Amino acid sequence: MTHANVEIGSAGGRRLANTGLYAIYAVAVLFTLFPILAVVMLSMKQPSEVFSWPPTFLPATLNLDTYIYVLTETTIGRMLWNSVFLTACSTAGCIAISAPAAYAFSRLKFRAQKPLLLILLVYQMISSMVIALPLYRYFEALGLLDSHMGVILVYITVEIPFTVWLLKGFFDAIPPSLDEAARIDGASRLQVLRIVILPLAKPGLAAALIFNVIAGWSQFIIPFILIQRAEMLPISIGVLNFAPGQTEGEITIPYLAAASIIAMLPALTMFVLLQRYIVQALTGGAVKG
Amino acid sequence: MSQVTIANVRKTYGSATIIPDVSLDISDGEFVILVGPSGCGKSTLLRMIAGLEAISGGDIAIGGRVVNNLQPKERDIAMVFQNYALYPHMTVADNMGFSLRLSKVPKAQIAEDVAKAAKILGLTALLDRYPGQLSGGQRQRVAMGRAIVRNPQVFLFDEPLSNLDAKLRVQMRAEIKELHQKLKTTTIYVTHDQIEAMTMADKIVVMRSGVIEQIGAPLELYDHPRNLFVASFIGSPSMNLIHGRVEGGHFVSDGGHRLPLPRATAGLEGRPLVYGVRPEHLALADDGFEVEIAVVEPTGSESHVLARLGDNDLTCVFRERITLRSGDRVRVRPEPDNIHIFDAQSGDRVIQV
Amino acid sequence: MTSTSSSAWARVQDSPWFWLLPAGLFLLVFYTWPLLDVVRLSFTNASLVAPDYDYTFDSYRRVLRDPSTLRTLKVTFLFAGGSVILKLVLGMALALAIDAGVKRGLHGIVLVRTSVLAAWVIPGVVVGVLWKILLSTSSHGLLNYWIQAAFGNSVGFLTDPDIALSTAILANVWRGVAFTMILLYAGLQRIPPELYEAARVDGAGAIARFRFVTLPTLAPVIFIALVLITIGGINTFDLIMALTEGGPARATEVVGLRVYQQVFQFMNLGRGAALAVLLLAVNLLMTLIYLRLLRINRKTD
Numbered sequence A: 001m002t003h004a005n006v007e008i009g010s011a012g013g014r015r016l017a018n019t020g021l022y023a024i025y026a027v028a029v030l031f032t033l034f035p036i037l038a039v040v041m042l043s044m045k046q047p048s049e050v051f052s053w054p055p056t057f058l059p060a061t062l063n064l065d066t067y068i069y070v071l072t073e074t075t076i077g078r079m080l081w082n083s084v085f086l087t088a089c090s091t092a093g094c095i096a097i098s099a100p101a102a103y104a105f106s107r108l109k110f111r112a113q114k115p116l117l118l119i120l121l122v123y124q125m126i127s128s129m130v131i132a133l134p135l136y137r138y139f140e141a142l143g144l145l146d147s148h149m150g151v152i153l154v155y156i157t158v159e160i161p162f163t164v165w166l167l168k169g170f171f172d173a174i175p176p177s178l179d180e181a182a183r184i185d186g187a188s189r190l191q192v193l194r195i196v197i198l199p200l201a202k203p204g205l206a207a208a209l210i211f212n213v214i215a216g217w218s219q220f221i222i223p224f225i226l227i228q229r230a231e232m233l234p235i236s237i238g239v240l241n242f243a244p245g246q247t248e249g250e251i252t253i254p255y256l257a258a259a260s261i262i263a264m265l266p267a268l269t270m271f272v273l274l275q276r277y278i279v280q281a282l283t284g285g286a287v288k289g
Numbered sequence B: 001m002s003q004v005t006i007a008n009v010r011k012t013y014g015s016a017t018i019i020p021d022v023s024l025d026i027s028d029g030e031f032v033i034l035v036g037p038s039g040c041g042k043s044t045l046l047r048m049i050a051g052l053e054a055i056s057g058g059d060i061a062i063g064g065r066v067v068n069n070l071q072p073k074e075r076d077i078a079m080v081f082q083n084y085a086l087y088p089h090m091t092v093a094d095n096m097g098f099s100l101r102l103s104k105v106p107k108a109q110i111a112e113d114v115a116k117a118a119k120i121l122g123l124t125a126l127l128d129r130y131p132g133q134l135s136g137g138q139r140q141r142v143a144m145g146r147a148i149v150r151n152p153q154v155f156l157f158d159e160p161l162s163n164l165d166a167k168l169r170v171q172m173r174a175e176i177k178e179l180h181q182k183l184k185t186t187t188i189y190v191t192h193d194q195i196e197a198m199t200m201a202d203k204i205v206v207m208r209s210g211v212i213e214q215i216g217a218p219l220e221l222y223d224h225p226r227n228l229f230v231a232s233f234i235g236s237p238s239m240n241l242i243h244g245r246v247e248g249g250h251f252v253s254d255g256g257h258r259l260p261l262p263r264a265t266a267g268l269e270g271r272p273l274v275y276g277v278r279p280e281h282l283a284l285a286d287d288g289f290e291v292e293i294a295v296v297e298p299t300g301s302e303s304h305v306l307a308r309l310g311d312n313d314l315t316c317v318f319r320e321r322i323t324l325r326s327g328d329r330v331r332v333r334p335e336p337d338n339i340h341i342f343d344a345q346s347g348d349r350v351i352q353v
Numbered sequence C: 001m002t003s004t005s006s007s008a009w010a011r012v013q014d015s016p017w018f019w020l021l022p023a024g025l026f027l028l029v030f031y032t033w034p035l036l037d038v039v040r041l042s043f044t045n046a047s048l049v050a051p052d053y054d055y056t057f058d059s060y061r062r063v064l065r066d067p068s069t070l071r072t073l074k075v076t077f078l079f080a081g082g083s084v085i086l087k088l089v090l091g092m093a094l095a096l097a098i099d100a101g102v103k104r105g106l107h108g109i110v111l112v113r114t115s116v117l118a119a120w121v122i123p124g125v126v127v128g129v130l131w132k133i134l135l136s137t138s139s140h141g142l143l144n145y146w147i148q149a150a151f152g153n154s155v156g157f158l159t160d161p162d163i164a165l166s167t168a169i170l171a172n173v174w175r176g177v178a179f180t181m182i183l184l185y186a187g188l189q190r191i192p193p194e195l196y197e198a199a200r201v202d203g204a205g206a207i208a209r210f211r212f213v214t215l216p217t218l219a220p221v222i223f224i225a226l227v228l229i230t231i232g233g234i235n236t237f238d239l240i241m242a243l244t245e246g247g248p249a250r251a252t253e254v255v256g257l258r259v260y261q262q263v264f265q266f267m268n269l270g271r272g273a274a275l276a277v278l279l280l281a282v283n284l285l286m287t288l289i290y291l292r293l294l295r296i297n298r299k300t301d
């Protein structure tokens, strides 16, 4: 490793600067992790501890009772499953539909190319709330309210613009002469996409996968409006059901905390495992169009 | 039979005409090289033959079959790209066998054909490697291997050697030529390197701005360039060109210098002309015209001399080692059989020497 | 030999529409059509419950006359604007710190980057819940207990109308600063090191280098980040829904929330649609600015 831009100066000055940087890192990490950790700690408290004054950061005992309770006695398992199902289906569907479109935008020349790419960009900027109102009416008329199928179709739609742009960026980085060689070797365009482009765009597919999973897991407006039956709700909305109502008061706070942690855990795990691809996609310019 | 016929082919991008009207016949087994400066449309023409670009007009036939509307894979051609275009995620063997795999040839057969091609090209030891683990020359060879495995009617090459260093280029030049002599497959080869064209081609096609300037065997182009463009494009260092006119049996340059002419000069008097002589056709001679030496570049085997004749630069290549210095004055004489006269306006050659 | 059918199939694949058809269908049916329909609905007095409606400008008239519309817009822009400023400043500081750390070969950069980005992965609702728990004035509100211990009285982060919007901004910044940081960090990587070296030879100190090299070269990226964050801020719904539900005293009621309430609480589809069109107009305006910036960037590249 070379450190080309290291300031030339006294060792003392350098050490001071390094200390300053480490201080900034510490503040950043603390700022980010403290809320998460505090809620993790809270989720391990017994309901009775919630009333004890003064409140403590650490629970009296580390116990997972709240988690066991939330996972076994509430519908959270069902909600998690709903989220997994919605996210998985919409991610797979969105990538399957976006990849061919990205291929066309990357490899074919046609007059509507630029305008269509622009429209995609515009769609990416519009709040889902705008389209959710009419969709509610259609779905109600068609009896699609409370159906996962309907919600998946909308999830796919709202993620298509970004996914197409993302994949197009990665496809563009593959030399077109590879396609041409494959075409001369006898491949149809579909085969070119499947055998040459997709394998070489694996980092792009990984990025698309992660972004779609994160977006799908976080979807709120669409299921909030299009799903009402509790057993059909994804966890991103279901968490709200754990918020203490007027009657229960504080007693359920640890359950809310536990539910929150459970709700963020899958997305977080996936992110930590695959973050390399996210950073790559974000820094590679794919997002900026 | 795998002759290639190009008849009145046109290419336009929107309102821009890249190739106005090109016709070219290539016979079975011929090694044809398209040369021309960058941007003249060589690659475009080649890619139209390959089916990678649509043609805007005219006909292209391969082996007597018009292929205008056929997909690349239906044209029975193979192509080697400048950047080799090897599939980075496949081994050398898989790269070479890819076309056979797509046409559903049995695995055993593929392995056999690949092994055979690999042997011809000396790639046998590399079959399990990935392109990323190969040197430039090896990649180039794999790209050729991928082409010959299919045993196509026509090979297409687009500047296949331009990413190699000079020494490797000379070696690969010989290998490609040898391969062609062995396989005798019709070959169309694009380059902007006229030395490649001279050394490898059966027939050279010189292009400029989408137009064919001359077609002919290498030495024919060298000896009888049809116009100023071909004259200056073929040959290295390139031909000396001096503007002037014919007066009283001599060529008089615009700067007033007299140059000798071959016999047949009748009817040339008066109009502006260009006098062309190749550097290697100038010799030191006491009865020549006087020039002033500007730079001497000994290459070892010969001496390149940049001299001045009035305002004109004159490059000379002498076989002998010479002891001239900048500022010296010497007399040189063109070989009378190798003097070219062109019309200054049209650029066309006006007398056949 | 190739059959004509395979050749026809290949020709079909040469057409862009073959590739665009699935995506196009989805976008047409589930995006473009609803988009047009919401504009149409905004010119009606439709209700969520009654099937019949008339065409009228009444929805717009009511929405535009309603003082709470203005307040909602103000809240939305304050929320978006506050988030933008904080995210840009903090994101820039972090990007510079990480960039400097990488160049100095410091340890733990990946840990910093990962933990900061982690917040960005958490669903907005959960972010709202986390901060709601953390800032609560109830007995489990850890932060407020510490504040009380230090300053003597607690802060109504979520209950004081004057503070709640700032709280929402804080939570939003917590969630999104990493995204800004990564965008800016990517921009920093694209500044040629020779520029810094030349500036250093010319005698520029660290601050002068930031002022005369980093900022100007990074300006296009900063502007783009600015627009993207603004749009994200304007469209925020989930976080506020979980954190404050628009309260207290509607102090955090952003446009999206109001659209939702008009339609699903007051059943007033026409007025909700008119508000949604307002939101759409703001979105389109921001996108226009974004495209302008992209074009300027292309030219200067």
Ligand SMILES: Nc1ncnc2c1ncn2[C@@H]1O[C@H](COP(=O)(O)OP(=O)(O)OP(=O)(O)O)[C@@H](O)[C@H]1O
Pocket: B013, B016, B018, B036, B037, B038, B039, B040, B041, B042, B043, B044, B045, B192
């Ligand atoms: N897609 C395109 N749209 C418009 N013009 C094009 C396109 N592709 C090529 N051209 C133009 O066509 C001309 C011929 O290009 P071509 O690639 O055939 O040149 P070339 O002779 O192969 O040059 P080089 O030696 O540099 O490879 C060039 O002027 C080029 O700018």
Ligand SMILES: [Mg+2]
Pocket: B042, B043, B044, B158
């Ligand atoms: Mg070319």
